Amino acid sequence: GKCYEQGHYALTSFHTNKEQFIKYIDSDSRASLPSESAFFASCLTLIHLQRINNISMEDFAQGLMPNHVEVEPCGQISDVMNADDFYLVGSVAFRFDFYDESVTWLQKAEDLKMKETQNDTAENFDKFVQLCLNPTRATHQDLFCLNKQMRNSYGLWKTELLHANPEIYLFHDFISDSEIQRLKDMAEPQFQSSAVLDDTGGESFFDVSRLSSTAFVNDSNDLVASLNRRVSKLTGLQTEVLDSFSESESLQVLRYGPGGLYTPHYDTLGSEADLPPYIQHTGDRIATFILYLDIATAGGATVFPLLPMSIPIQKGAAAFWFNLHPDGSLDRRTLHAACPVIRGTKWECVIVSNDMTSDHEMFTVGKRRTEIVRLIICILLTDGDLCGVSPIALHSSRDLACNHCRVISISGIPEASSDLDAKDPYQFLMPLVVATKWIREHAQWRSRPCEKHPTKS
Numbered sequence: 001g002k003c004y005e006q007g008h009y010a011l012t013s014f015h016t017n018k019e020q021f022i023k024y025i026d027s028d029s030r031a032s033l034p035s036e037s038a039f040f041a042s043c044l045t046l047i048h049l050q051r052i053n054n055i056s057m058e059d060f061a062q063g064l065m066p067n068h069v070e071v072e073p074c075g076q077i078s079d080v081m082n083a084d085d086f087y088l089v090g091s092v093a094f095r096f097d098f099y100d101e102s103v104t105w106l107q108k109a110e111d112l113k114m115k116e117t118q119n120d121t122a123e124n125f126d127k128f129v130q131l132c133l134n135p136t137r138a139t140h141q142d143l144f145c146l147n148k149q150m151r152n153s154y155g156l157w158k159t160e161l162l163h164a165n166p167e168i169y170l171f172h173d174f175i176s177d178s179e180i181q182r183l184k185d186m187a188e189p190q191f192q193s194s195a196v197l198d199d200t201g202g203e204s205f206f207d208v209s210r211l212s213s214t215a216f217v218n219d220s221n222d223l224v225a226s227l228n229r230r231v232s233k234l235t236g237l238q239t240e241v242l243d244s245f246s247e248s249e250s251l252q253v254l255r256y257g258p259g260g261l262y263t264p265h266y267d268t269l270g271s272e273a274d275l276p277p278y279i280q281h282t283g284d285r286i287a288t289f290i291l292y293l294d295i296a297t298a299g300g301a302t303v304f305p306l307l308p309m310s311i312p313i314q315k316g317a318a319a320f321w322f323n324l325h326p327d328g329s330l331d332r333r334t335l336h337a338a339c340p341v342i343r344g345t346k347w348e349c350v351i352v353s354n355d356m357t358s359d360h361e362m363f364t365v366g367k368r369r370t371e372i373v374r375l376i377i378c379i380l381l382t383d384g385d386l387c388g389v390s391p392i393a394l395h396s397s398r399d400l401a402c403n404h405c406r407v408i409s410i411s412g413i414p415e416a417s418s419d420l421d422a423k424d425p426y427q428f429l430m431p432l433v434v435a436t437k438w439i440r441e442h443a444q445w446r447s448r449p450c451e452k453h454p455t456k457s
C-alpha cells in the first residue's frame, strides 16, 4: 500500500537521482516517509505473502490480491507493480537470505523490463554491437575522398564523404597536434562524469548508457574561438554560445577510458514544444561536429547502427552530420553510438550547433551561394588542385575555372549574383555541404571525369 509505495519511491529516486531524493526527504512529505525498517517490513510482507499463499508474480503485476489476504502493516495493496518494484522486492529478498524467492521476484523484474524496453531498441543495440565487433564502411558509389588540402588555405579540408544520405563527413587534419595538446591541457582540470539529459532535456543525470568524462571548456580563449570559426566556416553553422543560459552547449571535451562508451542515441531532444525553458531560445541541436583529439589503441569507433556504418576515426580528424531534416524534424537515421574503448584512451571535442543560431538558408541554397557552389564543384572536380590559381582569381574569370575542370552538366543553378565579397576568402569554405548536395543531384560527375588540366610550364 501507501507505505510500500513511498518507500519504493524514496529508494528508486535515491538510486537514480540523488538531488530529487534529497528534495523529497526535505519536503513536507518527510513526515510520512516510512523508515527503512518499515520499508523492509513491507517488502518482506510481500515476500511472505507470496511464499505462503503461492500468489503468482503475474497477480502482483496486475495488482490482484486474493480477498482473504490482509496486508500489514500498511493496509490494502491494490496497486499494480512494475519491473522496478519487482526488482526492489527481489533485492530485499536477497538481502534477507531468501534466495529462491529473490530469484522469483528478480526474474519477473527482468521479464517486465524486457517487455518495457522497446524491441527496436534491443535490435539497434545488436546492430551497435555488430558494428563495434566488425567496423564497416559504407561503400555506395556517391562517396568521394578529397585527399588534398588547399595549399593557400582558402578552400577545402581533406574531405571524405563517408555516407551520402544522410550525409556524414570526415574532415582530415582538422586540428594540429599542438592545438590538440592545448585543448587537452585546458580540459584536464575540468573533467567530471558525463551526464545524459532526460527525455525532455530538463534534468541531467548519470547513466550507464554513457561512460566517459566531460569537461566544459570556457569559450573565451583564442583557440576555442578559432575552432568555432573554422567549424562555422566549413559547415555554415553558428557554433558560438549565445549567453550563459546556453552554457550546456559550450565546447565540450570528452574522454573515454577502457570500458568507456555511449550507447545508441540521438543528439537532439525532440519537438520544439518539448524543449526545456533554458534552451528554448537556442533551439535543438541541428548538427554535430566531433573532433577526434586522440584515438584508443583498440575499440572506440563512432558507429551508426541504422545505416549501418562505422566512422574510421583518426587523430585530428572531425566528423560532421545533421541531426535534423531541413524542416526541423529528427532524422532518425542519425542514431549513433560510441563503441567501448578496449585499450588506451579516446579524447574528443564535441561542438554542437543549435538551430536558432543557425543560418537556415544553407538548406535553400540562396542566390549568393550558387556562384560559390559552382566554384567548389570545380575545385572538387580538379581534385582540389586549381593549378595554384586562387579561388578569388577564378571568381573573376569564371570561364577559366570551368575550362579547367571541364564540367558542368548541372541544371538549375540560377545566374550568379554580383554581391560576392571577393575580400572574404572564407566564404568559399562554407558551402561544401551544399556543394556536394548539388554534385550528387545535378552533376554527372562520375561519368564525366575531370579532364587533366594543362600543366604549367
Ligand SMILES: O=C(O)CCC(=O)C(=O)O
Pocket (backbone or CB within 6 Å): 254, 262, 267, 290, 300, 301, 302, 303, 336, 337, 338, 339, 348, 350
Ligand atoms: O564518442 C563518440 O564517438 C560519439 C560521441 C557522441 O555521440 C556524443 O557525444 O554525443
Ligand SMILES: [Fe+2]
Pocket (backbone or CB within 6 Å): 265, 266, 267, 336
Ligand atoms: Fe551523440
